[in-house]
Amino acid sequence: MVTYFFLNNLVVNLDAAGTVWHVNQAAYAPTEVTRGYASLDNIAEPEIRSIRHFLPDKAGVRKARRTLHAKAISIAAVFATGYYLAVIGNRHPLLHLAGIVLIAHACVAAATGIMHDANHSAFSKNKGLNKAAAVVADALGASSWMWRFQHNLTHHRHTNVQTLDDDIEQMPFLRLSDHQETRWYFRYQHIYAWFLYCFLTVKWLFVGDFGKLASKTITYDGVTREVRTSTVVGVVGGKLAHASWALAIPLLLHSWYIVIASYLAIAFFVSFSLSVVFQLAHCVEEAQMLPSDTEHGGAHTLNHQLKTTVNIESGNKVAGWYMGWMYGGLDNQIEHHLAPRFPHTCYKDMSNNVRKYCQETGLKYLTHKSLTQGVLSHYRHLRTMALGVSASA
Numbered sequence: 001m002v003t004y005f006f007l008n009n010l011v012v013n014l015d016a017a018g019t020v021w022h023v024n025q026a027a028y029a030p031t032e033v034t035r036g037y038a039s040l041d042n043i044a045e046p047e048i049r050s051i052r053h054f055l056p057d058k059a060g061v062r063k064a065r066r067t068l069h070a071k072a073i074s075i076a077a078v079f080a081t082g083y084y085l086a087v088i089g090n091r092h093p094l095l096h097l098a099g100i101v102l103i104a105h106a107c108v109a110a111a112t113g114i115m116h117d118a119n120h121s122a123f124s125k126n127k128g129l130n131k132a133a134a135v136v137a138d139a140l141g142a143s144s145w146m147w148r149f150q151h152n153l154t155h156h157r158h159t160n161v162q163t164l165d166d167d168i169e170q171m172p173f174l175r176l177s178d179h180q181e182t183r184w185y186f187r188y189q190h191i192y193a194w195f196l197y198c199f200l201t202v203k204w205l206f207v208g209d210f211g212k213l214a215s216k217t218i219t220y221d222g223v224t225r226e227v228r229t230s231t232v233v234g235v236v237g238g239k240l241a242h243a244s245w246a247l248a249i250p251l252l253l254h255s256w257y258i259v260i261a262s263y264l265a266i267a268f269f270v271s272f273s274l275s276v277v278f279q280l281a282h283c284v285e286e287a288q289m290l291p292s293d294t295e296h297g298g299a300h301t302l303n304h305q306l307k308t309t310v311n312i313e314s315g316n317k318v319a320g321w322y323m324g325w326m327y328g329g330l331d332n333q334i335e336h337h338l339a340p341r342f343p344h345t346c347y348k349d350m351s352n353n354v355r356k357y358c359q360e361t362g363l364k365y366l367t368h369k370s371l372t373q374g375v376l377s378h379y380r381h382l383r384t385m386a387l388g389v390s391a392s393a
């Protein structure tokens with residue numbers, strides 16, 4: 001049974017699986033994309049009370065959506081220009097190179113600024129538009145079905161909670177938290193991690209999703225989803241769509257070695273950018289890694305997210321504009337973790353309220369003063385974890 005009640009300017013949607021909050025029913029009702037996933041972004045009533053004064057009003061949300069949609073058009077235009085230059089149009093090497101740079105930037109911006117919002121149902125209140133935007137993940141090589149399940153369920157619900165947050169479980173490659181066992185080669189992880197980060201999209205395309213599809217069911221955080229034939233068709237279809245635009249069409253027009261080199265250059269840039277920006281929010285010195293029995297849901301959510309999530313400030317206006325366009329909201333991860341169903345284009349305004357609240361209550365509002373500071377902090381975190389005590393000791 002689904003019931004709605006008003007809490008000041010909020011409409012709260014209570015369902016059998018828990019509580020989902022919305023600014024208004026029309027804008028935040030569960031969409032086609034989130035059918036069956038309505039509980040993934042659940043926030044319980046005490047959490048609504050603790051964060052509601054940070055949230056934008058209806059007019060603020062409408063304005064943020066308009067900005068987000070304009071940004072999506074600009075990303076599509078950058079991608080189309082890049083694709084024309086690198087694949088379809090003039091074959092001059094410099095224009096080809098310019099095209100590669102544009103495609104790489106557009107892919108990062110599409111992942112952070114369209115795909116991420118859409119898979120949280122934050123891109124649009126229109127079901128069809130949100131669904132279309134969500135499959136940008138598939139076009140980039142990652143299953144949107146799997147992303148919603150894994151990212152929304154484990155990472156957002158259990159940020160930096162050992163054994164529950166999938167994002168910090170990168171064994172046997174990296175030791176990101178001190179509950180994980182040590183291995184001799186982790187002493188070099190602060191050096192080789194940056195190389196591994198270049199393979200994120202290749203892993204999406206060939207390894208992670210197919211490995212999970214081999215099971216009949218997938219379970220995350222106590223929620224089980226059946227892997228049906230339609231699921232397999234959707235995931236494989238997404239991979240084929242990616243291979244079509246990124247490899248098949250270019251191979252019809254260019255030499256194979258040009259296509260492979262261009263594909264890998266874009267894949268490495270996109271992978272490195274996404275991996276690093278995600279790591280800077282949670283796997284850094286400032287953020288806490290917490291044991292699995294830590295109270296972190298319900299009324300503890302606000303405090304928990306403030307302990308485990310770090311924002312990134314830009315050094316100047318130009319860098320700020322570039323980071324905002326490229327990393328869409330991932331530089332405001334605190335606000336994203338407090339309000340994942342809101343478009344990322346409202347996080348900057350929202351951050352003023354959260355920061356003020358932290359000042360008034362004495363809570364820490366964690367930020368890297370620049371991208372460089374964040375990178376150095378992640379480097380030091382990797383080194384500290386490498387030297388840590390074995391969890392089994």
Ligand SMILES: [Zn+2]
Nearest residue numbers: 116120151340
């Ligand atoms: Zn998210």
